[in-house]
Amino acid sequence: MTDEREFVYHPVTVSMVTRQGEDTLTENISAPVCDFCFDSRLRWEYDCETFTIPEINFGSENGWLSCDRCSDLIEEQNWEALSDRSIRSWINRMGDLDAWHARMITTIQKGFSEHYTPGRKAFG
Numbered sequence: 001m002t003d004e005r006e007f008v009y010h011p012v013t014v015s016m017v018t019r020q021g022e023d024t025l026t027e028n029i030s031a032p033v034c035d036f037c038f039d040s041r042l043r044w045e046y047d048c049e050t051f052t053i054p055e056i057n058f059g060s061e062n063g064w065l066s067c068d069r070c071s072d073l074i075e076e077q078n079w080e081a082l083s084d085r086s087i088r089s090w091i092n093r094m095g096d097l098d099a100w101h102a103r104m105i106t107t108i109q110k111g112f113s114e115h116y117t118p119g120r121k122a123f124g
Contacts, residue, residue, distance in 0.1 A: 006069075007039050007089050032065055036082060036109065037089035039067040044120040046074065051115045056104050064112060071120050079113050 033040055044066040052059040066074060073082040083106045090097050090105065 007037060007092055008041055009033070009038055009093060034067040034070055035064040036066060036070040036086050038093060039069070039089070041067045042123045043068050044071040045123045046112075046120055047117040048112060049115040049117075051111050053107060053111050056107060058104075058108055058111070060108075060111065060115075064116065065123055066120070074116075075120065077113070079109060083109050 031040065032042060034042060042065050046064045046066065048060065048062065048064050050059075050061045070082060070085060073079075073085065086105050086109065087097060087102055090101070
């Protein structure tokens with residue numbers, strides 16, 4: 001039977017980290033997940049050049065992993081729908097999402113779109 005839920009996540013361990021008087025929740029995911037939406041149903045892998053986005057202190061090395069749904073959007077080069085899916089996943093997992101984090105997701109995915117090698121490969 002196929003799982004038709006939009007997102008399926010691995011269980012995570014949540015820990016509290018205190019830095020300079022600020023409490024921060026940190027999720028520890030023990031298995032690989034989709035690099036776009038955190039779905040645990042990995043199916044595809046994309047080669048991607050190393051790139052950085054200094055304005056948000058982000059760097060990416062090597063390939064990216066994808067679930068079927070995100071991969072279909074990548075194959076269609078439907079970057080807006082991919083970003084929307086990632087944002088829905090974030091909200092589904094974490095609650096509300098502020099405008100800065102939404103822009104960060106879109107910026108990171110734009111970096112991927114400019115540096116990946118088209119053509120997916122089966123994961124695993």
